[in-house]
Amino acid sequence: MLQTFLHIVHVFVCLFLILVVLLQQGKGGGMGSAFGGASAQVFGGRGAGNFLTRLTAICAAVFMATSMSLAYLSSAGDRELREIENRQDQ
Template identity: 40%
Template sequence: MLYEVLLVAYLIVAIMLIGFVLIQQGKGANMGASFGGGGSNTVFGSSGSGNFMTKTTATLATLFFVLSLFLGNITANKEKAVDEWQELEVPVEPASTPATDDVPVSEQSDVPVAQESDVPAEQSQEPQDDIPN
């Protein structure tokens, strides 16, 4: 329960930190603000936004790192569940001797034996004399 709460807080702090960093003006913007280049149009005044944004960013960054350390410590002490798919091994079957023939032969065959009348007679390959050349 504590882990989930810290994880949600970590996510919220990370999103807020990204937002505050993107909202801040760069250091080069101060030069333009001194000549009236939009610095007076801010909500916090010309110098007030720098202090507020800087302090908020520093606070969020510190909170982000502290939450990172806590979550890392909690995760490191957790015992990992055993994954059933981790140790997949094929059982080794004993080696069998190769057969001498491709077709296995059994002692008693249930297949009826072909009779001589079922087998067509072989024709000789000798040339016949009654065929004219």
């Protein structure tokens, strides 16, 4: 059940992270300017960069945490199988 919850959170964070990165203005304008500069109007001139940069960092940290948690949980099953195999060999 925990693993299913982490999978759902992981997918939502992944999609949100993609959206946040695409909304940021790069050197060439990025997708933020493709929407008519709507992000600059909503967040203000310089406020959008700080807000989106922080949001990207938070999303990346959550994404990494869920990735490591899912990797640990999936390897826990491997450890249990090895222990059972070692008991049968003895």
